[in-house]
Amino acid sequence: MDEQRLDPDQLLTRIKGEKPKESRGRLKIFFGYAAGVGKTYAMLEAAHAAKDAGVDVVAGYIEPHTRPATLELLDGLERLPPLTLSYKGVALREFDLDGAIARRPQLILVDELAHTNAEGCRHRKRYQDIEELLKAGVDVYTTVNVQHIESLNDIVASITGVIVRERVPDSVFDSADQVKLVDIEPDDLIERLSEGKIYASDQAHRALGHFFTRENLVALREIALRRTADRVNRIAERGKPLGADYYTEEHILICLSSSPSNAKVIRTAARMAGAFHGSFTALFVETPGTAELDGENRGRLRENLRLAEQLGAHIATVYGEDIPAQIAEYAKVSGVSKIVIGRSNNRKGLFARRQNLVERLTVLAPNIDIHIIPDNAPPYTTARRWRKLSAGLSGADTLKTFGILAAASLISMLFSRWNFREANIITVYILGVLFVAMCTRSRIYGAAASLLSVLAFNYLFTAPYLTFRFNDPGYYVTFGVMFTASFLTSTLTMRVRSQARQAAMKAYRTEVLLETSQKLLRAETEREAFEQMAGQLIRLLNKTVLLYPLDAAGPGEPGVWTAPGAQGDTARYTAAGERAVAHWVYRNNKHAGATTDTLPGSKCLYLAVRNHDTVFAVVGIAMDDGAPLDVFDRNILIAMLGEFALALEKMREAEQKKRISMQVEQEQLRANLLRAISHDLRTPLTSISGNAGILMGSAEKLGEEKKHQLYTDIYDDAMWLINLVENLLSVTRIENGTMNIRMEPELLDEVIGEALLHLSRRSCEHTIATVQEDDLLMARMDSRLIIQVIINIVDNAVKYTPAGSRITISARREGEMVRVEIADDGGGIPDEAKEKLFQMFYTAQHKRGGDGRRGLGLGLSLCKSIITAHGGTITVRDNLPHGTVFSFTLQAEEVNCHE
Structure with missing residues (x-):
C-alpha cells in the first residue's frame, strides 16, 4: 500500500503554528432526505450570498457532481486544492484540513459531512475535520442526508433494505448552529432522477427500482421532517428557564454486549432519550466469560461501546455473573425509569424453559418499564459456548485432572482393601472432583472429572470388577447421585473461583483509584x-x-x-x-x-x-x-x-492564591511604609530644614555653643534618616527576594567591633562593654547583615534606656551554634509586647525614644528576617533584676589553626 502521509516535523510545525481563535466557528448543515434534493446547490447559493455580503468564502471540498447547474455555482468561488493520496495505486482526492486551517477563511464549504476519509488523513471521519475547523474559529457549511444520522440508521435500513456504513453522531447534527431542511416533493425527485439530472441513465434506472421508490422517499421525507422538528424541540428544552414545570425527567438504560443486534438497541434507546429529554446510560456487565470473548465478539463490543459514546451515553461498568440481577440492582440505585434491551434467547432447560433476561428483569425490577427491541437474528446456540470451553483446554490442566483422579482411585483402592463402605469411596471421588475444579481453569475439566469418576468407580469397585458392567440395578441410582454431586461440586467451585477473581480484580482497580486520589492529595x-x-x-x-x-x-x-x-x-x-x-x-x-x-x-x-x-x-x-x-x-x-x-x-x-496573597501583602507593606513615612519623617525633616534656616539667616548673631547645638541636631536627624533608609532598603530586598546572603566564616570579635564603630552619637552617653569567652570564636555569616543586626539592637537599647545605662554584648559557644546576647539594665519591655516585638511596624506601647522620635518598627523585624535567613533564631527576655536581653544564634565554625 502506497500512502502519502504528512511528515511528522511538518505536522508538528503546523499544529504549533495554529493560532487559537477566541470564538468558535458556526456550523450550518443543509439537510435532505435523499440524494438529489438540492443540498449542495442550496449550500452554494448561500455561499454566494455570503460572499456578496463581504464574507471571505472558500470552497474547501465539493463532491464532484455531474449536474451542470451545481457546477456553474462553483464559478466565482475560491477553491481549496484537494489533498491527493495514493491507495493501492489509485489516486484519491480528499479534503485538505491543514490547508484549510492555514488559509483560515471566514467561511468554508465542505460537502458530505458523513464521508469516511482515506488512510493518511488526520481524522477517520470528515465530521471530525469539520469539528477541528469550528474549534479554529472557521464557519462551515456542509451537507448530509437523513440516512447518515446514527440513531436513524436502523429505521432507514428497515425501510429501504440498505445499510448505510457512513454515519454521523447525532450530537454533531444537534449541536449545529443552523440546520436548513432542503425539501422537494418525492414525485419531483423521481422526475429529476428519470431525466438524468441526478445519476446517469443506467444508474438512475437501477435506483428507481430499489432505493428511489415512491414509498421509500415518502417515508424518508417524513423521517427527515420529524428529525428536524426533534432538533428544534431539543433547542427549546435547552433554552427554557430553570424551574419550568413541563420537563419530565427520564433515565434510559441499555446493556452493552457483543450481540450483533446491540447496535440497534443503542440507537433506539438514544432516540427514546432524545424524545423524552432524559439521560442515557449504557451499562456493561463484566462476567467471567468477558475475558474469553474471541476477536470478533471483542471487536463488536468495542464498536457498540464507541457507538454508545457517540450517541451521548454515560458508560458504566459493574461486575457479576448474574446479569439480570446486576442490571436490576444498578437500575434501582441509579433511578432508571426505562430499560431497553434486545430479544433474549429462549433456551430450554432439561425439563422446562428457563426464564430469559426479560422475565428475570420483570421479576427483579417490577417498577421499571422494560422495552424489547425485536431483531431478525437467529437465537444463540450452545455451540459457541462449547467452543469457549474447548478453547480453555491445556495440556497442564489435562495432566492435573488425570493425576488427581488417579490419586483418588489409589486412595479408594486402599479404602476398599480396608473394607471401607462404598459411601466413603464415593466421597473420595467427589473430593477429587473438587480438587480438579480448584486446580484447573476451564469448567470442562470439572464436568469431565465428574464423568470419569463415575466410570472409574464402576470399573474398579462394582462387580464384575474391571469392566463397565454391573449386576445390581441399584447402581443406576448410585451412579446418578455420584455424578450429580460431583458435577454440582465442580460447578459451584468454579463459580466461587470466578467470583473471587472478579472480586479481586474489582478490589484491585478500586484500590488503585482510591490510592490515586490519596497520593494526589498528598x-x-x-x-x-x-x-x-x-x-x-x-x-x-x-x-x-x-x-x-x-x-x-x-x-x-x-x-x-x-x-x-x-x-x-x-x-x-x-x-x-x-x-x-x-x-x-x-x-x-x-x-x-x-x-x-x-x-x-x-x-x-x-x-x-x-x-x-x-x-x-x-x-x-x-x-x-x-x-x-x-x-x-x-x-x-x-x-x-x-x-x-x-x-x-x-x-x-x-x-x-499565594501570588495574590503576596501581592496583597506587598501592597499592604507599601501602604504601611508610605503611611509611616508620611507621619514620622516629617519631624526630622522639619528639624533639619528649620535649623538650617536659622543658621543661614542669623548665624552671626548666634554664639558658638548655640551653633554647635544646631549642627548636632542636624547631624542626629540626618543619621536617623540614613539608618531608616538603610532599613527600608533591606526590608525591600527581603520582600522582593533579592537579598543575597554570602555566608563566610567570620570572627565575632571583629564583627562586634565593626558594629560598635557605627553606633549613633548618643551611644557615648551609655557604658557599652563586650564579653567573650574565646577571642577566636567564629561563626558562618554575612558580616554586613549581622553588623546591621547588632547596630539595630544596640541603637534600640541606647534609644529606650536612660543615659548612664550599661549595655553588654556577649558571645559564647553552645554546641553547634554560637549565641550572641545584647543586654541592658533599662526599664525593660512589657510581657504583652514581647510577642509582637518582631512584627513589622510594631513599637512597644508606641512610646518615643530618648531622642524624642517614635520608631517605625522596622529594625527588629529586619533583624528577625536576617537571622532566620542565616538559619538561626532571635528571642527577647527580661534581664533580672531589670532590663532586657536580646539573643540570637548563628552556625558555629571551627578555627583552622594551619592557615
Missing part, C-alpha cells in the same frame, strides 16, 4: 503529582506512560515512565510525530492516537487531562499490542485522569 508540587500519577497508571494498565506538562507554547518535554518488563527504545514514543499528536490533543481537548479515529497510526493513545474546557496536561499510553483498553480499565482511567485534573487545578489555584 502531593505538594506538580512534579510530585506527575510522578504519582504515572506510577498509578502503570499499576493499572502495565503500559509505558508519557506525561506532557504544559508551558507557554503547549505540551513541553514529556516525562517517560517505563512499565516493568517493557522492551524497546522509548525514543519512538517521543518522536516528532508523537509530539504532534500530543499538541493536537492539547489544542482540541480530545482523545487521539492509537485505537482512535484521529491520527490512529501513532504509537500511543493520547488523552487530555482536563476539567471542563481547561487542559492541564496530556497523557500518552503506549499501545504496543494494538488492542484497545478494556471497558472497565478505560472507565477507571478516565476517573483517574479526572482526579489528576482536579489535583492540578487545586495546585494552580493555590499557587495563584
Whole structure:
C-alpha cells in the first residue's frame, strides 16, 4: 500500500503554528432526505450570498457532481486544492484540513459531512475535520442526508433494505448552529432522477427500482421532517428557564454486549432519550466469560461501546455473573425509569424453559418499564459456548485432572482393601472432583472429572470388577447421585473461583483509584503529582506512560515512565510525530492516537487531562499490542485522569492564591511604609530644614555653643534618616527576594567591633562593654547583615534606656551554634509586647525614644528576617533584676589553626 502521509516535523510545525481563535466557528448543515434534493446547490447559493455580503468564502471540498447547474455555482468561488493520496495505486482526492486551517477563511464549504476519509488523513471521519475547523474559529457549511444520522440508521435500513456504513453522531447534527431542511416533493425527485439530472441513465434506472421508490422517499421525507422538528424541540428544552414545570425527567438504560443486534438497541434507546429529554446510560456487565470473548465478539463490543459514546451515553461498568440481577440492582440505585434491551434467547432447560433476561428483569425490577427491541437474528446456540470451553483446554490442566483422579482411585483402592463402605469411596471421588475444579481453569475439566469418576468407580469397585458392567440395578441410582454431586461440586467451585477473581480484580482497580486520589492529595508540587500519577497508571494498565506538562507554547518535554518488563527504545514514543499528536490533543481537548479515529497510526493513545474546557496536561499510553483498553480499565482511567485534573487545578489555584496573597501583602507593606513615612519623617525633616534656616539667616548673631547645638541636631536627624533608609532598603530586598546572603566564616570579635564603630552619637552617653569567652570564636555569616543586626539592637537599647545605662554584648559557644546576647539594665519591655516585638511596624506601647522620635518598627523585624535567613533564631527576655536581653544564634565554625 502506497500512502502519502504528512511528515511528522511538518505536522508538528503546523499544529504549533495554529493560532487559537477566541470564538468558535458556526456550523450550518443543509439537510435532505435523499440524494438529489438540492443540498449542495442550496449550500452554494448561500455561499454566494455570503460572499456578496463581504464574507471571505472558500470552497474547501465539493463532491464532484455531474449536474451542470451545481457546477456553474462553483464559478466565482475560491477553491481549496484537494489533498491527493495514493491507495493501492489509485489516486484519491480528499479534503485538505491543514490547508484549510492555514488559509483560515471566514467561511468554508465542505460537502458530505458523513464521508469516511482515506488512510493518511488526520481524522477517520470528515465530521471530525469539520469539528477541528469550528474549534479554529472557521464557519462551515456542509451537507448530509437523513440516512447518515446514527440513531436513524436502523429505521432507514428497515425501510429501504440498505445499510448505510457512513454515519454521523447525532450530537454533531444537534449541536449545529443552523440546520436548513432542503425539501422537494418525492414525485419531483423521481422526475429529476428519470431525466438524468441526478445519476446517469443506467444508474438512475437501477435506483428507481430499489432505493428511489415512491414509498421509500415518502417515508424518508417524513423521517427527515420529524428529525428536524426533534432538533428544534431539543433547542427549546435547552433554552427554557430553570424551574419550568413541563420537563419530565427520564433515565434510559441499555446493556452493552457483543450481540450483533446491540447496535440497534443503542440507537433506539438514544432516540427514546432524545424524545423524552432524559439521560442515557449504557451499562456493561463484566462476567467471567468477558475475558474469553474471541476477536470478533471483542471487536463488536468495542464498536457498540464507541457507538454508545457517540450517541451521548454515560458508560458504566459493574461486575457479576448474574446479569439480570446486576442490571436490576444498578437500575434501582441509579433511578432508571426505562430499560431497553434486545430479544433474549429462549433456551430450554432439561425439563422446562428457563426464564430469559426479560422475565428475570420483570421479576427483579417490577417498577421499571422494560422495552424489547425485536431483531431478525437467529437465537444463540450452545455451540459457541462449547467452543469457549474447548478453547480453555491445556495440556497442564489435562495432566492435573488425570493425576488427581488417579490419586483418588489409589486412595479408594486402599479404602476398599480396608473394607471401607462404598459411601466413603464415593466421597473420595467427589473430593477429587473438587480438587480438579480448584486446580484447573476451564469448567470442562470439572464436568469431565465428574464423568470419569463415575466410570472409574464402576470399573474398579462394582462387580464384575474391571469392566463397565454391573449386576445390581441399584447402581443406576448410585451412579446418578455420584455424578450429580460431583458435577454440582465442580460447578459451584468454579463459580466461587470466578467470583473471587472478579472480586479481586474489582478490589484491585478500586484500590488503585482510591490510592490515586490519596497520593494526589498528598502531593505538594506538580512534579510530585506527575510522578504519582504515572506510577498509578502503570499499576493499572502495565503500559509505558508519557506525561506532557504544559508551558507557554503547549505540551513541553514529556516525562517517560517505563512499565516493568517493557522492551524497546522509548525514543519512538517521543518522536516528532508523537509530539504532534500530543499538541493536537492539547489544542482540541480530545482523545487521539492509537485505537482512535484521529491520527490512529501513532504509537500511543493520547488523552487530555482536563476539567471542563481547561487542559492541564496530556497523557500518552503506549499501545504496543494494538488492542484497545478494556471497558472497565478505560472507565477507571478516565476517573483517574479526572482526579489528576482536579489535583492540578487545586495546585494552580493555590499557587495563584499565594501570588495574590503576596501581592496583597506587598501592597499592604507599601501602604504601611508610605503611611509611616508620611507621619514620622516629617519631624526630622522639619528639624533639619528649620535649623538650617536659622543658621543661614542669623548665624552671626548666634554664639558658638548655640551653633554647635544646631549642627548636632542636624547631624542626629540626618543619621536617623540614613539608618531608616538603610532599613527600608533591606526590608525591600527581603520582600522582593533579592537579598543575597554570602555566608563566610567570620570572627565575632571583629564583627562586634565593626558594629560598635557605627553606633549613633548618643551611644557615648551609655557604658557599652563586650564579653567573650574565646577571642577566636567564629561563626558562618554575612558580616554586613549581622553588623546591621547588632547596630539595630544596640541603637534600640541606647534609644529606650536612660543615659548612664550599661549595655553588654556577649558571645559564647553552645554546641553547634554560637549565641550572641545584647543586654541592658533599662526599664525593660512589657510581657504583652514581647510577642509582637518582631512584627513589622510594631513599637512597644508606641512610646518615643530618648531622642524624642517614635520608631517605625522596622529594625527588629529586619533583624528577625536576617537571622532566620542565616538559619538561626532571635528571642527577647527580661534581664533580672531589670532590663532586657536580646539573643540570637548563628552556625558555629571551627578555627583552622594551619592557615
